[in-house]
Amino acid sequence: MKAVRLLLDKNIVVGVTGGISAYKTVALCSRLVKAGALVDVILTDAAAEFVRPLTFQALTHRPVITEMFSLLQETEIGHVSLGKRADLMIIAPATANTLAKLAHGFADNMLTTTALACRNPILVAPAMETAMWDNPATRANLQILRQRGVCVVGPAEGHLASGASGTGRMSEPEELFRAARWAMSRRQPMTDVRVVVSAGGTQEAIDPVRFIGNHSSGKMGYALAQAASDRGADVVLIHGPTSLAKVYGVEDVAVESAEKMCAAVLEAVSDADALIMAAAVADYRPATNTAHKIKKSDRTMNLNLVRTQDILSAVAKNRDGNNRLKAVIGFAAETESLVANARDKLSRKRLDLIVANNVSSDDSGFSVDTNRVTLIDSAGKADELPLLQKQEVAEIIIDRLMGLIKRN
Numbered sequence: 001m002k003a004v005r006l007l008l009d010k011n012i013v014v015g016v017t018g019g020i021s022a023y024k025t026v027a028l029c030s031r032l033v034k035a036g037a038l039v040d041v042i043l044t045d046a047a048a049e050f051v052r053p054l055t056f057q058a059l060t061h062r063p064v065i066t067e068m069f070s071l072l073q074e075t076e077i078g079h080v081s082l083g084k085r086a087d088l089m090i091i092a093p094a095t096a097n098t099l100a101k102l103a104h105g106f107a108d109n110m111l112t113t114t115a116l117a118c119r120n121p122i123l124v125a126p127a128m129e130t131a132m133w134d135n136p137a138t139r140a141n142l143q144i145l146r147q148r149g150v151c152v153v154g155p156a157e158g159h160l161a162s163g164a165s166g167t168g169r170m171s172e173p174e175e176l177f178r179a180a181r182w183a184m185s186r187r188q189p190m191t192d193v194r195v196v197v198s199a200g201g202t203q204e205a206i207d208p209v210r211f212i213g214n215h216s217s218g219k220m221g222y223a224l225a226q227a228a229s230d231r232g233a234d235v236v237l238i239h240g241p242t243s244l245a246k247v248y249g250v251e252d253v254a255v256e257s258a259e260k261m262c263a264a265v266l267e268a269v270s271d272a273d274a275l276i277m278a279a280a281v282a283d284y285r286p287a288t289n290t291a292h293k294i295k296k297s298d299r300t301m302n303l304n305l306v307r308t309q310d311i312l313s314a315v316a317k318n319r320d321g322n323n324r325l326k327a328v329i330g331f332a333a334e335t336e337s338l339v340a341n342a343r344d345k346l347s348r349k350r351l352d353l354i355v356a357n358n359v360s361s362d363d364s365g366f367s368v369d370t371n372r373v374t375l376i377d378s379a380g381k382a383d384e385l386p387l388l389q390k391q392e393v394a395e396i397i398i399d400r401l402m403g404l405i406k407r408n
């Protein structure tokens, strides 16, 4: 996994309290380190019974703070300064006891003292038995923490340490990582910007079991939604069927057909600053969609197709009446005359920027993680980018989007 710009060289303090799910926090720390963060781990005495400090130390390449060594470490690290310099503090697992202490401002160990000194976002991942989770005292403590801006992730439902099943399982490391990324993004420059992104391919039904589709995986659009969210934007992701994991903190709108996508986009842009149409929308759909499965026969089968609405053209039509919409970015999937075709689409669809990509090349376009694109602006200026990861292409497009929003 490549570094995540938002997390690069950021100080993240991970506090671990005593719970069997502490082993999952090891995976979370590994994920944060791979993303480029500087991770300091604090273990309570109880946590050190579940996972050895050395496990965390080997992963983070930094000294792990435990109660036993805290007096010694105090002179070297200083828990107050650790809390003060933390860009984010994550407490995972957070027991009912630690949540109670946090809610009431206790500072009776290294972890709670550090939390009290932390001036930046705090994320907690509760983990406990269902009865403790359901207890009004725990609920009230959570309420206090939420009101104070603490981000609470989980707990999930499932198998618990006692052998029972219910709510109380700590969320999975991947979800915690995504939530941490989102919590960090809320202080970025685009927090007052609402961006609509479309992604994936549409499916046009022929009958209840068949459809016309395309090879779009949705990867480029999802990378754009993530990159915009990382800058703090409020993102609506409207997507066709895809197997990709949801982008944390993003409003997720799943559609199937071009018609449904068009309705969803038109509704979302009425209240947005920008639209990025990365979706591969079907240009035609079957003229009829039969309610019953079409049975085969020995005769040739003809399928009548009719045009779908061009979503960008529909947005362009309404654009004069929408003062909030400052930037519209489209894509041009081409197999020949890349720049000329893209320029034509840019002016026909009244775009501010078009991202042209050659979908006939193996390292660019559908399903792969890389893309080779040319960005063309409304003045016709073409900027050819080298082969990049889709995530990197997305970062560059969001940089350009920020410029367009400022300009318009």
Ligand code: CTP
Pocket (backbone or CB within 6 Å): 258, 277, 278, 279, 280, 281, 282, 283, 308, 309, 310, 311, 312, 313, 329, 330, 331, 332, 333, 334, 345
């Ligand atoms: N698009 C759209 N509505 C459609 C089809 C495409 O809004 N019904 C958008 C795409 O999301 C993309 C841009 O238009 O941002 C260009 O899509 P592309 O498929 O490259 O071009 P088309 O306009 O469909 O033209 P052609 O298929 O003839 O190349």
